[in-house]
Amino acid sequence: MAGVDTDALQRWLRAFAASVAAEKDALTGLDAAIGDADHGANMDRGMAAVVAFLDATPPADPAALFKQTGMTLVKSVGGASGPLYGTLFLRMAPATGGAAALEPDVFAKALRAGLDGVVARGKAEPGDKTMVDALAPALDALDAALAAGESLAAALRAAADAAERGRDETTPMLARKGRASYLGERSIGHQDPGATSAALLVAAAASAVADQEAA
Amino acid sequence: MAGVDTDALQRWLRAFAASVAAEKDALTGLDAAIGDADHGANMDRGMAAVVAFLDATPPADPAALFKQTGMTLVKSVGGASGPLYGTLFLRMAPATGGAAALEPDVFAKALRAGLDGVVARGKAEPGDKTMVDALAPALDALDAALAAGESLAAALRAAADAAERGRDETTPMLARKGRASYLGERSIGHQDPGATSAALLVAAAASAVADQEAA
Amino acid sequence: MKKLLNDPADLVAESLRGVERAHPELRIDHENRILYRADAPVSGKVGLLSGGGSGHEPAHAGFIGPGMLDAVCAGEVFTSPVPDQMAEATKNIDGGAGVLHLVWNYTGDVMNFDMAAELAAAETDTEVQAVVMNDDVAVEDSLFTAGRRGTGAAIAVEKIVGAAADQGRSLSELADLARRVNDSSRSMGMALTSCTVPAKGTPTFDLPEDEIEIGIGIHGEPGRRRVPLTSAHEIAQMLVDPILADRDFTGGEGVFVFVNGMGATPQLELYLMYNEVAALLDKAGIVPVRSLVGPYVTSLDMAGCLVSITRLDDDMLRLWDAPVATAGLRWGM
Amino acid sequence: MKKLLNDPADLVAESLRGVERAHPELRIDHENRILYRADAPVSGKVGLLSGGGSGHEPAHAGFIGPGMLDAVCAGEVFTSPVPDQMAEATKNIDGGAGVLHLVWNYTGDVMNFDMAAELAAAETDTEVQAVVMNDDVAVEDSLFTAGRRGTGAAIAVEKIVGAAADQGRSLSELADLARRVNDSSRSMGMALTSCTVPAKGTPTFDLPEDEIEIGIGIHGEPGRRRVPLTSAHEIAQMLVDPILADRDFTGGEGVFVFVNGMGATPQLELYLMYNEVAALLDKAGIVPVRSLVGPYVTSLDMAGCLVSITRLDDDMLRLWDAPVATAGLRWGM
Ligand SMILES: Nc1ncnc2c1ncn2[C@@H]1O[C@H](COP(=O)(O)OP(=O)(O)O)[C@@H](O)[C@H]1O
Ligand SMILES: Nc1ncnc2c1ncn2[C@@H]1O[C@H](COP(=O)(O)OP(=O)(O)O)[C@@H](O)[C@H]1O
Ligand SMILES: [Mg+2]
Numbered sequence A, B: 001m002a003g004v005d006t007d008a009l010q011r012w013l014r015a016f017a018a019s020v021a022a023e024k025d026a027l028t029g030l031d032a033a034i035g036d037a038d039h040g041a042n043m044d045r046g047m048a049a050v051v052a053f054l055d056a057t058p059p060a061d062p063a064a065l066f067k068q069t070g071m072t073l074v075k076s077v078g079g080a081s082g083p084l085y086g087t088l089f090l091r092m093a094p095a096t097g098g099a100a101a102l103e104p105d106v107f108a109k110a111l112r113a114g115l116d117g118v119v120a121r122g123k124a125e126p127g128d129k130t131m132v133d134a135l136a137p138a139l140d141a142l143d144a145a146l147a148a149g150e151s152l153a154a155a156l157r158a159a160a161d162a163a164e165r166g167r168d169e170t171t172p173m174l175a176r177k178g179r180a181s182y183l184g185e186r187s188i189g190h191q192d193p194g195a196t197s198a199a200l201l202v203a204a205a206a207s208a209v210a211d212q213e214a215a
Numbered sequence C, D: 001m002k003k004l005l006n007d008p009a010d011l012v013a014e015s016l017r018g019v020e021r022a023h024p025e026l027r028i029d030h031e032n033r034i035l036y037r038a039d040a041p042v043s044g045k046v047g048l049l050s051g052g053g054s055g056h057e058p059a060h061a062g063f064i065g066p067g068m069l070d071a072v073c074a075g076e077v078f079t080s081p082v083p084d085q086m087a088e089a090t091k092n093i094d095g096g097a098g099v100l101h102l103v104w105n106y107t108g109d110v111m112n113f114d115m116a117a118e119l120a121a122a123e124t125d126t127e128v129q130a131v132v133m134n135d136d137v138a139v140e141d142s143l144f145t146a147g148r149r150g151t152g153a154a155i156a157v158e159k160i161v162g163a164a165a166d167q168g169r170s171l172s173e174l175a176d177l178a179r180r181v182n183d184s185s186r187s188m189g190m191a192l193t194s195c196t197v198p199a200k201g202t203p204t205f206d207l208p209e210d211e212i213e214i215g216i217g218i219h220g221e222p223g224r225r226r227v228p229l230t231s232a233h234e235i236a237q238m239l240v241d242p243i244l245a246d247r248d249f250t251g252g253e254g255v256f257v258f259v260n261g262m263g264a265t266p267q268l269e270l271y272l273m274y275n276e277v278a279a280l281l282d283k284a285g286i287v288p289v290r291s292l293v294g295p296y297v298t299s300l301d302m303a304g305c306l307v308s309i310t311r312l313d314d315d316m317l318r319l320w321d322a323p324v325a326t327a328g329l330r331w332g333m
């Protein structure tokens, strides 16, 4: 394949927007248990805004797409997830090196830069019961699969699986960051909403790239 | 018999207090449907205060007993029922003519003076769905039975029956006085709380005098 | 019943203790349940007395102070206070210019205030006048009933007459002004939920999730009719239409618009209602010049709102703007 | 869900329209959801900016005006506003003496305000400082978490710093004062019921009729623990004890005591709670000298209360008493 191009990235974001819309109530429900019952509404508002700008002014290259997505999320989401998801995409932009299509390792490095941004902004460590617990294992799996010579599609599939495992593993965790941390012990036994949306993000990437390869 | 003496009147008031206490929630429940859910609490507070003064300073004669009862009700009940029941007793006092024991016709006249006071204070007419709809037929029945030569006990029994019928007849009425009148047509189909407590008052009189005659 | 209380029987007494601790500018006679501004009687000024059942906070105690009331009598929850309280308060706020009773129109309140005036006349030489406030258009056939309820208009009446009393106006001038403000006011309320009277412990009425009551009063009583739950936009119409049908509100200096929360409705929703109400007034050529949005005359924990509109002449407008310093309304001092 | 609204998605926008109609003394940028005092920027004065999610009314818009804030940014219900709003507001309230961000300590609010400060630094030469308010003692292990929540203390901080800003104090003096008032404040809240976020449409958590939540925040989140429903007397202890255990409140000029209603709890109950709280402070030798009782920092339609205590030094006390003219707090002007 010729790398992940702007079209594939658009498909990624649209697929993510669609799954967030479909899972909106479920995400809010998870947030009701250990937060303030708005994560679904927040992510849906943000991704609807992203889809709107994709429709209106299709970005020229991956860097523009990431930057515009990040800015849109920062501007429209608010709460904790807005700056975090926003930073993720904002940090991916410079990591593309201006390429029109991202080679697998460039895509993986861009994602890694995004995750680093999330950690720099939110100071969460793995095990704190946040979106990082889905994102970090996903990117580790992605790197490992690519290093082992797998295709990007296969590697993203592995990443999506790892994200889902990471998401599931948030359930027994005691929250140490974000709103859920206020609950102390009572945060145990609930799946983290942000890890859940993050797993949807990685799954959407896997399906968008699989589509591109199939095409 | 030697007329209704202060002891018998005390028994009347204590019996009324006891039935109000027993029916407190029921009276409040009736008031919840077409009023503000306080008639039971109001009457219970008032009659508890009456019993307290009876215990503390037993009145010397019927006039003192009526006056003190009226003043206590006015002071402790509030709402619509306080001034109305208070006025009822306050107006009975002068009608006793200072007698130590009330002959049946004097007792009946005192009650009639009380009812006139209620009407003067509250301007309710029969059919307005108020306590008057229990009291007025009761006093008519009392007068008629005494005129027909019946004993006071029998006449009060007839009065109590008439009060209960009057009370029941408030159910289909459209309220034109008091809080229930705000409901318009929606007041229809509910028994009036004040007519219900008034029926208890007359029933208590019948039982107190029956006790006296039996004794 | 989930409430912050100890024994329901002590609710009013304990709450008054809290008012006393929080408001050193008030003086409270706990035995008689009378709240006074600490410097009452104000010499030369007409004393203003109101009061009513508890459960409407900040009404009534929240409106005592310079520029508003001199005292209020507190009854049990939803139960008018008694004549002895009112007579005692009347005596203690008479600064030599007489006392005006501002009475919310409920059978109990009116009868108890009447008896208080009789008592005061018998016991003192205080000159007493009374004005009954009856602004609620929900009561349609008011001639054949206990009459229209006193609801939101009391805020305008008590504020405006309070300011006029501060100016040294006479008892009959104030009574006249009170009647004019009351006559210039109309109100209509609705409930999303019933309230729970603490002594009863369960909601006064059952209201399904998809129905609301239109034409309620302030004592948790059901309204004139039950309708399906609908949008704020339509609810505003159900409240504003009967108000506008009942009186002309155009002209003068414009109107005072009061969107009152019944106790459990958040300010966020009340401002949204205000937007709807003001838009309807705009359409009718009526000009809101002053407003109040919030829980001022409540019905315990009832959710819902009451819309009250007062047409202001220039005297009333100036008096509304005059300084006031009470727990519930304060500006200019 | 029974609420006064049209489409839940429009709730905040429509409510802001109502605020605009009711408060001509405010200027509202609806596109950016920023509320300003109409005369902002005030030349030579440090601009004070706060804000946060909606659903806490009268916080935050109710505290804009002379003697308090210059602007607030409004987010969606329970969702922090975004950096663009904050940066835009910062620019527009800079009267030449810089801008102080008063940030309620929530991950989202802190991150968004951080990004706003970065944006403002990049785009303008406005000097910006930020103080994070974190008074909630319910969060015990604050070092290993998002830290203590900002709850009731904001009222004291915003009022006191607002008055100091009016006096012309410098940005760093004000930041320092804000930190000191925050450090002098502790809070603890409880819920009788959950609230219902309009976009969700059902209560955030289920709470049986006989249980309450202790240690809640202001976003409808469950508390630290669930206990059986008990008396106001015992609830007051559960709130006051951890506050007093966390800080010394004796000495100084005494304390400001704030009994805040969460939205659906009647004033009658709040004053009863105030009585309980003040009695506990008496016993601990702590002297309440100022108080506030009512719904000021709400959580939509949640029933419950939050107790907040601030130890005042003489500077703070004087500043608390200074004139303020906002929709939510007003005296002296
Ligand atoms: N410091 C943090 N670092 C990383 N992720 C975080 C952090 N704080 C919160 N989150 C994530 O954000 C999610 C909550 O997002 P959302 O509900 O939209 O915002 P808010 O908590 O402001 O209401 C959490 O489930 C968690 O995964
Ligand atoms: N004008 C009136 N005349 C006679 N009785 C009345 C009048 N108004 C109300 N009542 C009676 O009072 C009863 C209500 O009493 P209560 O609930 O104690 O007072 P309130 O209506 O002030 O809450 C009604 O059921 C009715 O019987
Ligand atoms: Mg959330």
Ligand SMILES: [Mg+2]
Residues within 6 Å of the ligand: B031, B035, B036, B037, B038, B039, B079, B179
């Ligand atoms: Mg009643």
Ligand SMILES: [Mg+2]
Residues within 6 Å of the ligand: B036, B038, B079, B080, C053, C077, C078, C079, C080, C108
């Ligand atoms: Mg009553």
Ligand SMILES: [Mg+2]
Residues within 6 Å of the ligand: A036, A038, A079, A080, D053, D077, D078, D079, D080, D108
């Ligand atoms: Mg949130």
